[in-house]
Amino acid sequence: MNFCSECAHPVALAIPEGDNRPRFVCTACGTIHYQNPKLVVGSLPVWEHEGDLKVMLCRRAIEPRYGYWTLPAGFMENAETTAAAAIRETVEEAGANIELGPLFAMLNVAHVHQVHLFYLARLVDLDYAAGIESLEVQLFGEREIPWADLAFPTIRTTLELFFADRRRVIEGGSYRFHEHDIVTPMRTQADLA
């Protein structure tokens, strides 16, 4: 941030009165420009048929992480709820008809100023189709998940938590809400090269 979005004069970092951390403050009109974490919201759409469970993933057609697999998710918009955001992103990226379940995971990604939320979801039918931000959409059983080609650490963590819970559900337990902090970026093939 270089300039005030209200009056176009330069901003400077300063600690406002009564505050305790530096903010971008306009040198002319004094407007304080706060910067806060963003919510990324999505779903974990599941198709279950005769005890065989599959999870829907989308292969990204956009950067970052073009070509890698993700759960349908994206930045929450103003004037919508988290549940509405999860449904919208699932429609936009996978063209999928879902029945939204409870919030399943909240993942803090503090180093990129994000909080990711994933809802459980049930696919109502198999009439899905890749949206403009997806190369393809596919259903995967646990052993078929492209674990090495997942787009983000929050996707890996959410899927791991889901399949762990799933084993408890089979034994009569239930899905629980999980909170988890992502403290290190996921290593990629590029990092390992």
Place this chain on the structure above:
Amino acid sequence: MNFCSECAHPVALAIPEGDNRPRFVCTACGTIHYQNPKLVVGSLPVWEHEGDLKVMLCRRAIEPRYGYWTLPAGFMENAETTAAAAIRETVEEAGANIELGPLFAMLNVAHVHQVHLFYLARLVDLDYAAGIESLEVQLFGEREIPWADLAFPTIRTTLELFFADRRRVIEGGSYRFHEHDIVTPMRTQADLA
């Protein structure tokens, strides 16, 4: 938003390519300025002694809602987790030492582009003191809560959910995670006059 924070030229509302809603876009450098919901995070600090339970509330020393009662909460900052934000706000507003429990409530307040999160918390001691944003800090049993003088609808809803759960806890149940949408602003004394 009137001007680009990158280059100081005017912005205009336009739907970027591949997008489906109007954004503030710079007429010179093309930067898209997204606006997204903010997270407000706080705690519900509880002091329990010989079966007598009290909840900590703070009376606001700042606008909006100066003089009204709130749970300690505030805007989440970049580079922190939701749990860290809840503890920080409780320290800043109430000077309270808490042991943070699980996330208790997520409240969508779509009409003001906010998501509020409240964690359960246990007061470790009674060495609390009003911070700069609070006029006073006080412990209240359920019947003593100043229901008519609460600052925000999310505070009322969180307290109602808490005391309802509390009755189940006494009967052997447990606190649960709650998601709730706030669809109408709370009516105030001023509205009723």
